[in-house]
Amino acid sequence: xxxxxxxxxxxxxxxxxxxxxxxxxxxxxxxxxxxxxxxxxxxxxxxxxxxxxxxxxxxxxxxxxxxxxxxxxxxxxxxxxxxxxxxxxxxxxxxxxxxxxxxxxxxxxxxxxxx
Amino acid sequence: xxxxxxxxxxxxxxxxxxxxxxxxxxxxxxxxxxxxxxxxxxxxxxxxxxxxxxxxxxxxxxxxxxxxxxxxxxxxxxxxxxxxxxxxxxxxxxxxxxxxxxxxxxxxxxxxxxxxxx
Numbered sequence: 281x282x283x284x285x286x287x288x289x290x291x292x293x294x295x296x297x298x299x300x301x302x303x304x305x306x307x308x309x310x311x312x313x314x315x316x317x318x319x320x321x322x323x324x325x326x327x328x329x330x331x332x333x334x335x336x337x338x339x340x341x342x343x344x345x346x347x348x349x350x351x352x353x354x355x356x357x358x359x360x361x362x363x364x365x366x367x368x369x370x371x372x373x374x375x376x377x378x379x380x381x382x383x384x385x386x387x388x389x390x391x392x393x394x395x
Numbered sequence: 396x397x398x399x400x401x402x403x404x405x406x407x408x409x410x411x412x413x414x415x416x417x418x419x420x421x422x423x424x425x426x427x428x429x430x431x432x433x434x435x436x437x438x439x440x441x442x443x444x445x446x447x448x449x450x451x452x453x454x455x456x457x458x459x460x461x462x463x464x465x466x467x468x469x470x471x472x473x474x475x476x477x478x479x480x481x482x483x484x485x486x487x488x489x490x491x492x493x494x495x496x497x498x499x500x501x502x503x504x505x506x507x508x509x510x511x512x513x
Contacts (some may be wrong), residue, residue: 284437313500324399325439325486325504326436332497371437381426381490382451383502385437 282307284374286386289360293362294394299351300347301357303372311377314355319388322369328370331355333377359391367393397421399505401487407511408477415473416508420489427470428502429462429484430486438486442493444470445492484509 283306293299305314316328331339331348338346343363347356359366369390373383400419408414420427425443430438441460442452446467456462459477464470474481488502 296441313497315501317504319432324506327501327503330497330501373437377500381443381492381502382440382453383428383438385439387435387437390403 282309282312282374282376282384284372284384284386286372286389288389289387290390290392292392292394293359293366295362295364297362298358298360299391301359301364301370301372301391303355303357304384305353305355305372305374307353307374307376309376309378313375313377314346315373315375315383316344316346317371317373317385318366318368319371320365325371329357335378362393364393364395367391399487399489399503401505401507401508402419404506405509405511407513408479410479410512412477413473413475414477414487414510415471416487416510417469417471418487419469420487421491421503423502424491424503425467425487426490426492426502427464428488428490429470429472430488432484432486432507433482441472466512474510477510479512482512 312333314331320324343360369388372386402417428443429441432438444464458476484507486507488504490502493499
């Protein structure tokens, strides 16, 4: 069975600085997708970024980028120029390309942004 | 596009009572998913529908849980004889699965229904 591990329960960053959130996963599949979701306090889950396993190029969305290391089964999220609004729980999630659709989530990392 | 909506947002019930939650997906999305999230954990998959067909159920979905999506649009999740262990946030998500489209694997979540069983 696939598993997703986020080893950092909490992280803190100074406003305007850069922070990297870690995620590792375990799978024997070759076709899969990886996601980062953001969940602000008492607000709904928001998709941040998607990475297809077959793509070598790391995904980027504005200030958010990933470091996808397929052989190492690592999928970290880098947030540049951190803003107060980035404070939230961040979840890494795995989706089997052959599955019907259930995302497998890590336990999350709580990110605090200091002004 | 108004996003995924869920109703109610909060529900407090006594142990043993039945509760029903509703989810309205993004219009035209053909897939709808239910997840459960407990405090300090990531969401856990419960079940999903493609159009009106329920295609997969997790082992977490005991016999007391039932979900429907009768016309392929909104969905309901019913919990019978609630237990204190059912207290959680119940999340609904939807997606538009289309062949050959990587973006179709993206799931969009609603705000959730927080259930408290006393």
